[in-house]
Amino acid sequence: MQIARLSSPISRASILAAALAALLITTTPTTFAAVPDEVPTVHGLSLYGEPELPADFDHFPWVNPQAPQGGEMVRAASGGFDSLNPFIVRGSAAAGLNAFGGLPYDSLMVNSPDEPFTMYGLLASGIRLDPQRRWMEIDIDSRARFHDGSPVTAEDVIATFETLREHGSPLYRGYWAEVTELTLVSPFTVRFDFADNSSRELPLIVGQMPVLSAEDLAARDFESPTLKPLMGSGPYRIDAVEPGQRIVYRHVDDYWGADLPVNVGRYNIARRVFDYYREPSVAMAAFRSGRVDLRIENSAGTWATGYDFPAARRGLIERAEIEDHTPAPMQAFVMNLRRGVFKDRRVREALGLAFDFEWLNRNLFYGQYARTRGYFDNSPMAAEGLPGPAERALLTPWRDELPPEVFDQPLPVDEPEGLRPRLKKALSLLREAGYEVRNNRMIDTATGAPLAFELLLYDGGLERVALPLVRNLARLGIEVNLRVVDPSQYIVRLRQFDFDMTTAMIAQSNNPGNEQREYWTSEFAERPGSRNLAGIQSPAVDDLVNKIIAANTREALNTATRALDRVLRWSFYVILQYHSPVIRLAYWKKFGQPEREPAYGLDLDSWWVIPNAAADIEAAQEE
Known part of the structure; x- marks a missing residue:
């Protein structure tokens, strides 16, 4: 893959000055035709058809745009952690972090859990997609800032892409296999060229990429586990770390994207805390005592018999079963x-x-x-x-x-x-x-x-x-x-x-799309750290995965997944x-949530802490 850049190094300050001066920068020639004038700049992309929300939408339809801010949510995590880098195969990353960033990291676009697969701009203020889906240009919002106050630029996008694909988890190489060239079009515009148009979802997958600071990446050994947070631009920053025991995220007071339509009514809670417990029974005891606020219950036995305790009998605990419309794991x-x-x-x-x-x-x-x-x-x-x-x-x-x-x-x-x-x-x-x-x-x-x-x-x-x-x-x-x-040994052995x-x-x-390569295909069967744990090496499976990726209609996608499902099951x-056909949720009655959850997922980011509710609960417990 080629990375095309400007001919001379430019400092972060000069990039910003150049953008403000509307300096015209010549794009690097590629094997594709020049951008036709009729390619529109859009606010989002959908796998099939158009995004449901218009360009001038104010907020996601399920959120409460007047949700109060502040408070704390404490959740339990299992095992332990020894790294704050979720993008590599080494180490165990802390809860709240994942392969696409998590709480501290903004991505180019954000998924709407109310639509089957639609991405709306986050760091991306504008998106231009070739009608033949052979390239995509993304404009970075010039207001975007990392947590140290420095601007997010196209250079950061390119540096992140290079680092994740070359030094990150194998999943990135599988996800972005058809990206052949990145071009720095201007200080705040980057172009992705694709090998062909066989992967309809590739532009949306690229949009899921978190963006890290190029300067921060250059100053660290990216492949090593670390307890030094990577520089992000998201709504939360890591506030406190007790390795293997606790991690605390605090909302960024001057978060640059707070007023974006995709963020209004979300990220309302000031502190998000994950406490680690070795034993599920101890985590449950912590919930009963009020040291843990919310549980997504995975144990049928605990759900059936484990919630008969004084606070629950007094009505201080809410339990809900939320119908799950996503494919079963x-x-x-x-x-x-x-x-x-x-x-x-x-x-x-x-x-x-x-x-x-x-x-x-x-x-x-x-x-x-x-x-x-x-x-x-x-x-x-x-x-x-x-x-x-x-x-x-x-x-x-x-x-x-x-x-x-x-x-x-x-x-x-x-x-x-x-x-x-x-x-x-x-x-x-x-x-x-x-x-x-x-x-x-x-x-x-x-x-x-x-x-x-x-x-x-x-x-x-x-x-x-x-x-x-x-x-x-x-x-x-x-x-x-x-x-x-123990979990750390288990992870090493699986990798x-x-x-x-x-x-x-x-x-x-x-x-489903490009990620199916890492699950099932021959390319990943012998690649340490991949999710093809079974070691499947089948030309038929490889071909059917490619058919899924290339599907250009919903009907074609369903046909290809059914064929793959059939082959895997008979093998x-x-x-x-x-x-479980439902999501089982238990929480102390200190939280407010929207009148409905989005159609395809549970959005805890749209919840909030009810003012004075924590004090009322404490008083009730003392009684």
């Missing part, structure tokens, strides 16, 4: 195909048949979960029944590589027939794969080696989910060593693919687990 036991024990598809299918979701849901989960059937559940992107003509057209070129069931069998469903018939079927599959039971152990008849592997976990709470699977596999003569390690089987969750959006790379 793909939570599963993942088999590492780099290990010989999982090479045979029949073995993988047999292992999956031993997972008894119905028993778990009945005995552990109070019937609150639904079985996850595929990789795009709870959406029109999920495969159903037999492939239709459009799906079949995508699958047919790979008929010789794919399992025959992909074409002529309904999708695998195991619950209705019960555990015993499934174990019987698993035994038959293992015999077909060359195994037999000797002295109550499943043995490879060719090598004499037992069928055994390690199941790696990081949370002791997951043992209760894993142990029934271990017991059922033992009935087949399969030995599973269940091992729980190096040093595991046999583990648990993982991949959250899907309503518009049995993972043992799919379960998901």
Whole structure:
């Protein structure tokens, strides 16, 4: 990829002066045609069609633009952290930070959770997209400032892009693979050239990029974990850090973007705090005592039985179940195909048949979960029944590589027939794969080696989910060593693919695209730190992922995801687990929130602290 810049170095001060003087700077020639005059400058981009909100919108439709400012929200985080750099594979980043920045970092554009996939300008004050989607120009808002008061410029955009793609997590290389050239058009305008127009969502993905300070990046070793915050321009700055124990974010009083339409009514809370707890039970005790303000409850058992305590009985706690309209996350036991024990598809299918979701849901989960059937559940992107003509057209070129069931069998469903018939079927599959039971152990008849592997976990709470699977596999003569390690060791081992089987969750959006490369494709199978944990290397999967990325209509996207879903499910790379159809939320009644949540997500950034509510709660507790 080429980075095109001005011919001579320019200081940050001279960049600003040049912009104010409206200095004309010649653009660097590229392989594409000059910008046609008819390309309009727009305020946002949508994957299909146009953004729902007009250019002159005042605020997002669900927020309260008169929300009061101030107060504090304390949440619990699990494990620990040793880094404030969320953009690299090394270290464990603190809560509140993520691969696209988090609270301290503004991005070029911001996603609207009220629309399937639409981005509106944040740092970007103007966007010009080639009608053929071969290039995009972004104007940086000249008012934008980093937390040290310095302006955000096009140089910062280029420096961030270079740094993240060359030295950051592998996901950035996958996301931005088709960006071929960056051009510094002017001090506050940058141009992205794309390899082709096969990825319809690439301009929106580029818009998700957080922008870091070029000067700050030049002064640090970016690839090393650090407790020195990177320079950001977002609504919060890191205010206090106790490594592994607590991180505090404080709202920036003079935040440059406070009055932007995408920010009005949001980021109302003055302090956002994350306290770390090693054990879920201790975190729950902290919530009961009022040291933690809000919980997104992930435990069905705790949700059913854990909220009968004095403050809850007195009405000081609010509990809500918010319907989730996003695709269900793909939570599963993942088999590492780099290990010989999982090479045979029949073995993988047999292992999956031993997972008894119905028993778990009945005995552990109070019937609150639904079985996850595929990789795009709870959406029109999920495969159903037999492939239709459009799906079949995508699958047919790979008929010789794919399992025959992909074409002529309904999708695998195991619950209705019960555990015993499934174990019987698993035994038959293992015999077909060359195994037999000797002295109550499943043995490879060719090598004499037992069928055994390690199941790696990081949370002791997951043992209760894993142990029934271990017991059922033992009935087949399969030995599973269940091992729980601390989160930091777990992360290191996953990044190096040093595991046999583990648990993982991949959250899907309503518009999957470039990120699917890192999840499933051959390119990322051997790249340390990637999210292709299973090590999938399949030309058919690679091709279907490319079809998803290239889809130019919603119908084409749904067809491609259904085909990929079907192939992944019949390949049995993972043992799919379960998901909750609702978001379970519990919080002390000190918070106000909009009358409705956006259609495709929970927006805690639009909440606020009710004045005097904390004092009222404290008084009620003292009584």
